[in-house]
Amino acid sequence: MKNPGKAAAFSRMKTGLFASAKPWNKSLTEFVQALDPVKSIVNLPKHAKLLEEGQLPEGIFVLLHGSVKLFVGLKGGKTLILRVVQSGEVLGLSAAMSGRPAEYTAETLSPTQFLYVPRKDFMALLDRHPEIWISVVEVLSHQLREAFSMIHYSSGSQPAIEKLGDLLEQWAAESGETTERGIELKLPLTQEEIGQMIGVSRETVSRLLAEFEQRGILQLEGSRVCIVKGRSLSELSSPKERKGEPGKFGGDPSAEHTGTPPRSAPDKVDPHHQETIH
Structure with a gap:
């Protein structure tokens, strides 16, 4: 060694x-x-x-x-x-x-x-x-x-959208890179793994990421994410946003809502090969 x-x-x-x-x-x-x-x-x-x-x-x-x-x-x-x-x-x-x-x-x-x-x-x-x-x-x-x-x-009992927003902001603070567009980072986990971390399905994680993108808060490029300059992930997790619009996440704080979902965000590829130290 x-x-x-x-x-x-x-x-x-x-x-x-x-x-x-x-x-x-x-x-x-x-x-x-x-x-x-x-x-x-x-x-x-x-x-x-x-x-x-x-x-x-x-x-x-x-x-x-x-x-x-x-x-x-x-x-x-x-x-x-x-x-x-x-x-x-x-x-x-x-x-x-x-x-x-x-x-x-x-x-x-x-x-x-x-x-x-x-x-x-x-x-x-x-x-x-x-x-x-x-x-x-x-x-x-x-x-x-x-x-x-x-x-x-x-x-915690906070909605999944808040947990996801907090998680992304934590990763951005730890490993994000400030550019002209905003704060850019590579997601360290797949969408399925993110769901395991915040207690929701992969489909819900995909819908939430797409919602952030539709609001102009995030830009998604495969497994890379950019938090747009001047925007904050807390914008979608505020009480005002959750209560405001029918059909958005305000009607269901868990984000496991029905109706037509926004465009799903692409998941990142995650190989399954594993190595163990002996």
């Missing part, structure tokens, strides 16, 4: 990727720096699995570049997607610390680069340098807050 370019990669990470005056980023930087003696760089292809729900993790991962989806299995073979995480996320820490199986599956959505530390090396590092525990507790505390946010989001 060694990589000859790891010194340069970690130098960039310390000075750029995680460097920030924000308290959380400061704690994360300190945590990453504490891993210096035992770290290595791992490059993984799309659809590789770092963690599998119910299985003991081999170590911890810190995402440097790329994106990863976190999901759990439900009864009946269904899947609940919890989050899509970007650079700076620490994966497998709580399971590695407790020695218990992973709580979720983590699968790469693109070619991805990680900092990797085997569990046995990490635990030995903590024994030799107990001062690192402070950084570990801060990382776990942050992840606990994120978990509560996920529960609130997944179990």
Whole structure:
């Protein structure tokens, strides 16, 4: 798992990727720096699995570049997607610390680069340098807050149009690129996966995206989305919009309405090949 370019990669990470005056980023930087003696760089292809729900993790991962989806299995073979995480996320820490199986599956959505530390090396590092525990507790505390946010989001009663709007705005803030047209981004999930995340069907996701486009808020180009300059996704999720027009989403806050739907947005292609780390 060694990589000859790891010194340069970690130098960039310390000075750029995680460097920030924000308290959380400061704690994360300190945590990453504490891993210096035992770290290595791992490059993984799309659809590789770092963690599998119910299985003991081999170590911890810190995402440097790329994106990863976190999901759990439900009864009946269904899947609940919890989050899509970007650079700076620490994966497998709580399971590695407790020695218990992973709580979720983590699968790469693109070619991805990680900092990797085997569990046995990490635990030995903590024994030799107990001062690192402070950084570990801060990382776990942050992840606990994120978990509560996920529960609130997944179990919330807000309409699907609001959930989709919030999700797209979150992705735009995390990985969007500002251009002359607006904020452009590539959807990290297929429409079916987005539906799994917000609790609706793929058809509903397609109708909602098409509605955003018809209102001039979004421009859709395959799996790429542009939030038009000067517009906001919150425009369609406001109470005024939901209550205003017959036949629009105001008549049914869940967006699972009847009648003639708007033009469906094209779904993105998602290959099914998967790889698992052993």
